[in-house]
Each structure stands twice: as structure tokens, then as C-alpha cells.
Amino acid sequence: MQIFRKLITLFLFVSAALFAQTTPAKFTVGTASAAPGEKVNGYIEVPAGIDAATRIPVTVIRGNKPGPVLALVSGAHGTEYTSIIALEHVIQHLEAGEISGTVIVVPLVNLESFLQKVPHVNPVDHKSMNRFYPGKLDGTQTERASFMITREVVEKCDYLIDLHGGDLDESLRPYSYWSKTGDAKMDATTKAMVLAFGLDHIILVTDRPRDPAASRYLESTASTRDKPAITAEAGYSGTVETDDVNMLVAGCANVMRYLQILPGEAKPVDSPVWLTKVDTVSSDVDGIFYPLVKRGTYVEAGTKVGYVTDYFGKTISEKHAPAGGVVLYVCGVPSMKKGELMASIGEVGRPD
Ligand SMILES: [Zn+2]
The missing domain is CATH 3.40.630.10 (Zn peptidases)
Known part of the structure; x- marks a missing residue:
């Protein structure tokens, strides 16, 4: 009886091990x-x-x-x-x-x-x-x-x-x-x-x-x-x-x-533009924003990126690019709150 019980236990153990081997976990x-x-x-x-x-x-x-x-x-x-x-x-x-x-x-x-x-x-x-x-x-x-x-x-x-x-x-x-x-x-x-x-x-x-x-x-x-x-x-x-x-x-x-998750050869981008510094241009006033650059535009240091008027059309702030580079994004709506971003500009550099 004792041996029989041991055999059953062994059988259960072996079949569990086999099952684990043949049925991969989810x-x-x-x-x-x-x-x-x-x-x-x-x-x-x-x-x-x-x-x-x-x-x-x-x-x-x-x-x-x-x-x-x-x-x-x-x-x-x-x-x-x-x-x-x-x-x-x-x-x-x-x-x-x-x-x-x-x-x-x-x-x-x-x-x-x-x-x-x-x-x-x-x-x-x-x-x-x-x-x-x-x-x-x-x-x-x-x-x-x-x-x-x-x-x-x-x-x-x-x-x-x-x-x-x-x-x-x-x-x-x-x-x-x-x-x-x-x-x-x-x-x-x-x-x-x-x-x-x-x-x-x-x-x-x-x-x-x-x-x-x-x-x-x-x-x-x-x-x-x-x-x-x-x-x-x-x-x-x-x-x-x-x-x-x-x-x-x-x-x-x-x-x-x-990563060889998909077959085939990965084709890396050839000669990308590396941006080693990102400058942000924020508004110092609340008001209505008028952009003067577009996404992707290349600007020089000093290029005017946009201005803000009060609610009666008077210009109350003008902002310029602090450095040359590419406009990564520019605020796409007229709403402008003090401290919020007008644009971000990526400076071109080398990755190492
Ligand atoms: Zn996001």
C-alpha cells in the first residue's frame, strides 16, 4: 500500500513535470x-x-x-x-x-x-x-x-x-x-x-x-x-x-x-540631423499668440518666432530664437498663457 501510494505520487510528479515542459506558460x-x-x-x-x-x-x-x-x-x-x-x-x-x-x-x-x-x-x-x-x-x-x-x-x-x-x-x-x-x-x-x-x-x-x-x-x-x-x-x-x-x-x-522580432533587415536612417540642445521660448504675458515660424522651419539666433497681443490688438511681447536651429514645435493656437511654451528649437550638433 505504501509503495503503491509512493508510485502514484511519483506518477503525478512526473506527469506534472512533463505537462509543464510541453505546455509553455502563458x-x-x-x-x-x-x-x-x-x-x-x-x-x-x-x-x-x-x-x-x-x-x-x-x-x-x-x-x-x-x-x-x-x-x-x-x-x-x-x-x-x-x-x-x-x-x-x-x-x-x-x-x-x-x-x-x-x-x-x-x-x-x-x-x-x-x-x-x-x-x-x-x-x-x-x-x-x-x-x-x-x-x-x-x-x-x-x-x-x-x-x-x-x-x-x-x-x-x-x-x-x-x-x-x-x-x-x-x-x-x-x-x-x-x-x-x-x-x-x-x-x-x-x-x-x-x-x-x-x-x-x-x-x-x-x-x-x-x-x-x-x-x-x-x-x-x-x-x-x-x-x-x-x-x-x-x-x-x-x-x-x-x-x-x-x-x-x-x-x-x-x-x-x-531586434529580430520580425524577419528581414533593419534599415537605419542615413545621416540624421542630431539635435544636441533644445531651447524653449516661453511667453512672459497672457494674451493672443501670433506665430511667425512654422514647424520644421530653420531659424537663426534672433529670428522673431512670434508675438503676443492684448485683447485689443496691441503687441505686448515679442520673442526671438535664443539660438539657431530647427523649430521642433510652435504653439498651434492663439491661446497664450504666461509661462507657457511658444516654441521649441533644436540646435544642430554631433552626437558624441
Ligand atoms: Zn506626449
């Missing part, structure tokens, strides 16, 4: 659980706290073949529509059968901003959803959502791309960011990723947070956890132009080729 993000070869939709549930609960849509696309895990995120600012529509395209068209590894797609982090058409912030707590990482569970909705994205997306991925664009009031030209961390291996990978992404203007950033507990941005939340990450922006002023959407979709696909 890859789960929020409520989306994907076996190899599956594309599964779900939500990252953000529990209620001192304010309302929310849920963030997520799709997990899992190839049959092994490979890295890439996270694609957009909509931290829910009215940067081009980036959101680009990831909707990825969700609809990227198939599990064509990839090696796993792609996590989070197309719309800031659902209330999208639904209510509120730029820059989450209207629930008036916080930017790309400034409060790694987040905390006892904070406001933005902080709890950031905590859940850190746990469910950043910690489960190997690489990350955060997509943005010009918001409702921002007339922006496409560009990406390469954040140099000082870690040579990480920097080589992120540089290859940003070149593979393919945008022809790249901002070099060297002052991003190094502390994983105070990472602020999604990209830094990944990089401070040893996961190479880049940020790219395209689209502007509430528009969804096909060229801009395609630029972001093609960028994600080419990074997937670089």
Missing part, C-alpha cells in the same frame, strides 16, 4: 494572457483609490518562436492622436504568426484625456501621465496607472518604445529622442534602436533620471531597469495624417527587425 499583461501563436486583448486594471478606478487597454501578440519582449506604448497624452492610431494599426495588422518573441501594445494610457479631449494631462487629477513614474498605489489615478504600467509592462518587457506627438495645441515636426545613460552597452543598443526607428531628426538627451525610484518618464523607467528604450514623436494639432501614422508604424516595424 505570457500575461493585465487581463491579457497569450499562449504562443496568440494575439489576446485585455485591460490593465487600475484600482480605485483616492479617486476613480480606470482601465488601460492592452494587446499581447505572442509569436510561436522564442524572442525578446518589446513594449509599444502611446497615448500618455490622450489627444496625441497620431501615435494612438499608429498603435491601433499595429494591433490590427501585426500577427502572432509572423513574429519571434512577444509584442505588448498599450495604445491608450490616458483614456479620460482621449474621451474628454483634454490635452497634456489626465483630467481626473490634472497630472501629465509621463511625469509620475514609477508611480505608487496610494497616489492619484495617474500615479496608480503609472505604478501598474511599471509592474505590468516595463518589468515584463526587454525593450520599450514610447510614442508621442504634437498635442492639440502643438504644431510639431517629427523627431525622436536618444537618451545617453553612460552605460556603453545600453547606449549602443538604444542608438541602434533610434536609428532603426528612422526619424531623420534625433534629439540627444543626457540629463534623464538615473534613479529607478524617481524615473519620472516611461522611457527612463525602462532604462533605469536595464531595458533599452526610446521615445519618438510624430503628428500635430489633433490631426491624423497618413504620412505621420505610417512614419510611426514603419519605425516600430524596423525596430522589430533590428
Whole structure:
């Protein structure tokens, strides 16, 4: 009897081990659980706290073949529509059968901003959803959502791309960011990723947070956890132009080729314009803004970028470019509040 019981135990143990070997564990993000070869939709549930609960849509696309895990995120600012529509395209068209590894797609982090058409912030707590990482569970909705994205997306991925664009009031030209961390291996990978992404203007950033507990941005939340990450922006002023959407979709696909998630050769951008300093021009008065430059215009130091009038048409402020460079974005609406940005100008330099 004793031996019989031991045999049964052994049989159960062996069959459990075999089962574990032949049935690969599912890859789960929020409520989306994907076996190899599956594309599964779900939500990252953000529990209620001192304010309302929310849920963030997520799709997990899992190839049959092994490979890295890439996270694609957009909509931290829910009215940067081009980036959101680009990831909707990825969700609809990227198939599990064509990839090696796993792609996590989070197309719309800031659902209330999208639904209510509120730029820059989450209207629930008036916080930017790309400034409060790694987040905390006892904070406001933005902080709890950031905590859940850190746990469910950043910690489960190997690489990350955060997509943005010009918001409702921002007339922006496409560009990406390469954040140099000082870690040579990480920097080589992120540089290859940003070149593979393919945008022809790249901002070099060297002052991003190094502390994983105070990472602020999604990209830094990944990089401070040893996961190479880049940020790219395209689209502007509430528009969804096909060229801009395609630029972001093609960028994600080419990074997937670089990471060997998709077959084929990654073709990096040839001779991009490197921007080594970004100057911001802000208004010193409230009033009505008249821009004198367009997104993508090259200006010299001293070029007048715009002026502000009072509500009776009298010019009360004029602003000039502090240095020569390319207008990355210019305020796209007449509303101008003291302290807010009129334009940002990227100074051309060398990346090293
Ligand atoms: Zn943004």
C-alpha cells in the first residue's frame, strides 16, 4: 500500500513535470494572457483609490518562436492622436504568426484625456501621465496607472518604445529622442534602436533620471531597469495624417527587425540631423499668440518666432530664437498663457 501510494505520487510528479515542459506558460499583461501563436486583448486594471478606478487597454501578440519582449506604448497624452492610431494599426495588422518573441501594445494610457479631449494631462487629477513614474498605489489615478504600467509592462518587457506627438495645441515636426545613460552597452543598443526607428531628426538627451525610484518618464523607467528604450514623436494639432501614422508604424516595424522580432533587415536612417540642445521660448504675458515660424522651419539666433497681443490688438511681447536651429514645435493656437511654451528649437550638433 505504501509503495503503491509512493508510485502514484511519483506518477503525478512526473506527469506534472512533463505537462509543464510541453505546455509553455502563458505570457500575461493585465487581463491579457497569450499562449504562443496568440494575439489576446485585455485591460490593465487600475484600482480605485483616492479617486476613480480606470482601465488601460492592452494587446499581447505572442509569436510561436522564442524572442525578446518589446513594449509599444502611446497615448500618455490622450489627444496625441497620431501615435494612438499608429498603435491601433499595429494591433490590427501585426500577427502572432509572423513574429519571434512577444509584442505588448498599450495604445491608450490616458483614456479620460482621449474621451474628454483634454490635452497634456489626465483630467481626473490634472497630472501629465509621463511625469509620475514609477508611480505608487496610494497616489492619484495617474500615479496608480503609472505604478501598474511599471509592474505590468516595463518589468515584463526587454525593450520599450514610447510614442508621442504634437498635442492639440502643438504644431510639431517629427523627431525622436536618444537618451545617453553612460552605460556603453545600453547606449549602443538604444542608438541602434533610434536609428532603426528612422526619424531623420534625433534629439540627444543626457540629463534623464538615473534613479529607478524617481524615473519620472516611461522611457527612463525602462532604462533605469536595464531595458533599452526610446521615445519618438510624430503628428500635430489633433490631426491624423497618413504620412505621420505610417512614419510611426514603419519605425516600430524596423525596430522589430533590428531586434529580430520580425524577419528581414533593419534599415537605419542615413545621416540624421542630431539635435544636441533644445531651447524653449516661453511667453512672459497672457494674451493672443501670433506665430511667425512654422514647424520644421530653420531659424537663426534672433529670428522673431512670434508675438503676443492684448485683447485689443496691441503687441505686448515679442520673442526671438535664443539660438539657431530647427523649430521642433510652435504653439498651434492663439491661446497664450504666461509661462507657457511658444516654441521649441533644436540646435544642430554631433552626437558624441
Ligand atoms: Zn506626449
